Each structure stands twice: as C-alpha cells, then as structure tokens.
C-alpha cells in the first residue's frame with residue numbers, strides 16, 4: 001500500500017482527514033506533526049494502533065528531519081495541513097507564522113521535488129482573497145489580498161506553491177476552504193470558545209459589532225472535499241471549498257446559545273445575556289464569501305450537513321468531551337486568553 005505523508009495531522013482538520021483516509025483504507029498514513037499548542041495526539045486516539053498509521057514528531061521547517069523522513073517513508077504524495085492557524089495569534093506575533101507557513105512550506109516543496117512525489121496538496125484558506133465586502137464571492141483565479149499576518153503567510157505559501165508548479169512542474173493541487181467548525185477544534189476559535197465559555201459561566205466575546213459575515217463549513221465536509229481533490233483534482237488547479245451560505249458572527253453566537261441551552265438544559269435567554277461586544281480585531285475582514293462551483297462541477301463535491309445539524313453535533317461533542325477541553329486549555333491557553341481578551345482587545349464596547 002502506498003504511503004501518504006500528512007503534516008499537521010494532530011491538529012483540528014488534519015486529524016479528521018487522517019481518520020477519513022484510514023477509514024477508507026486508501027493509503028498508509030505517516031503523520032508528521034510538531035505538536036505545538038494546537039497539536040494533540042489524543043485527537044487520533046481511536047486510530048493510533050491501526051497498522052496503516054504511524055506518527056513522526058518533527059518540524060516542517062527542519063530540512064534534515066524532513067529529508068530523512070522522505071528518504072525513509074518514500075511517500076507517493078503529501079498533504080500539508082501543518083500551520084500556525086489563528087489570526088489573533090498572528091496579530092500578537094507574526095514570526096512563527098512566517099516560519100511554519102512560509103519557510104516550512106518551502107522545505108516541504110523542496111523535499112517533494114527532490115523525491116518526485118506524484119501529488120502535493122497545499123491546504124489553504126479563503127482568507128487569502130481578503131475582504132469580500134461589497135464583492136462577488138471569490139473565484140479561484142481572483143487576486144490575493146490578505147488582511148492579517150496569518151492570511152499573508154498563507155497567501156505567500158500559495159504563491160510559492162504555484163511558483164514551484166510553474167518552475168519545476170511540481171504536481172500541485174490547492175484547496176481553499178472557508179471557516180471550519182466541528183469536534184477537536186482548539187477553543188481559541190469562535191465556535192469552541194463560545195461553547196467553552198458558555199459551559200464555564202464566562203462572557204461570550206463578540207468582536208466589534210458582530211456583523212462580520214463568514215461562510216461556515218463543517219470539518220467533515222471539508223475533509224471529504226480534500227480527499228476528492230487528492231483522488232482526482234486536476235494537477236495545477238485550486239479548489240475553493242465552502243457552503244455559499246453566510247452568517248454574521250452575532251447570529252452564530254446566538255444560535256450557539258440556543259443549541260447549548262437545549263442540549264445542556266440551560267436557559268437560552270440567560271446565555272444570550274452573557275454576549276459581550278468587545279473591541280474589534282485590528283484589520284478585521286467584514287466578509288468572506290466563496291464560489292465553489294469548480295469543486296461542485298469537477299468533483300461532484302458539495303457540503304452534506306446543514307449548519308443547524310452540524311452545529312448541534314459539534315455542541316454535543318464538546319458536551320461529551322469536557323475533559324478534553326480542560327486538558328487543552330490549561331497552561332499556555334490562559335496566558336493567551338488574557339492577552340487577547342483582557343489586555344489587547346479586552347475593553348467592552350457596550
């Protein structure tokens with residue numbers, strides 16, 4: 001069986017993708033992950049003993065480690081999830097974003113080229129197109145206008161990948177998805193943060209006026225799309241993966257209050273009263289919107305679960321896994337939380 005190298009497989013989306021590949025018995029997986037604050041081997045506890053799965057702890061920015069791994073494992077293809085992934089952290093300190101998201105990608109691209117892999121899939125994001133306010137939903141060939149240091153680092157990675165495609169004919173494919181949510185997401189992102197705070201009796205922080213709009217994609221739909229692009233995406237192509245449905249952040253938080261109240265037997269109105277409008281994220285994009293006609297037409301991919309059903313599933317998972325939440329939010333998380341919510345943007349607006 002051929003070996004697939006997945007990087008960042010202990011993170012949120014990567015762990016769902018690894019599980020899908022193992023379930024489908026598609027390829028043997030070697031998961032290369034540094035285990036940063038966001039990487040957690042527990043996310044793959046259910047498949048860790050599978051004979052088609054192996055874990056290698058390491059850093060994608062380390063050329064000798066990466067080179068030796070390619071030499072030993074001889075992967076036929078690479079899927080790169082490894083990244084610093086949180087916009088707010090990139091505003092506090094952009095350095096690790098440039099290291100991992102740009103230099104790390106270059107190390108992977110060079111190894112992939114040297115070892116002549118048959119496919120290199122770069123996992124990218126809709127944030128590289130920039131603010132969609134007042135525009136048509138973005139298409140794959142639209143220009144990149146990233147707003148945050150995170151988005152800029154991901155855009156730089158895409159450009160580097162496309163340059164390797166053109167210069168060295170690297171067999172490249174790119175996916176750009178909208179905002180994901182679902183089980184195992186680190187509680188720094190909006191959905192799990194609100195669930196955690198609601199269950200802890202804390203405030204529910206909404207940046208600015210809460211009228212920013214996002215396209216929310218359930219993580220299992222995203223990894224099914226990534227799998228299809230691995231199987232039969234056209235080499236050299238980019239695929240947007242989204243739902244075409246937009247919601248304001250305030251709406252997401254209010255719906256979350258209702259679902260949490262129903263599932264945890266709490267008072268929804270009391271939860272909604274804990275919503276706090278706090279100072280806005282600097283450079284905050286008002287809207288993200290994606291046109292995913294290419295994935296629909298070429299790959300017959302479309303999201304399967306409704307927002308309401310998938311959000312309920314997500315809330316139930318967090319209710320059933322409160323020990324996981326406690327473990328990942330001890331230590332470093334508390335300092336991060338203070339930095340963003342008390343010191344940096346902690347001033348309540350109303």
Ligand code: NAD
Nearest residue numbers: 008010011012013034035036038039059060082083085180
């Ligand atoms: P995550 O932060 O949950 O996981 C990132 C993983 O990468 C972690 O396991 C971490 O340990 C690992 N990692 C970080 N630096 C590394 C390094 N130098 N070497 C090896 N491993 C390293 O991220 P996620 O939300 O699962 O996102 C995965 C990918 O999808 C990222 O590339 C992100 O840009 C992209 N993406 C995410 C979203 C989203 O909504 N979360 C949306 C679109 C695209």
Ligand code: TYD
Nearest residue numbers: 087179188189190191193205206207212249
């Ligand atoms: P987030 O989950 O951080 O994802 P991204 O920045 O990659 O889109 O944020 C989603 C939206 O929710 C974004 O517009 C910022 C907003 N947000 C809040 O209003 N409050 C919060 O505490 C967080 C974490 C995000």
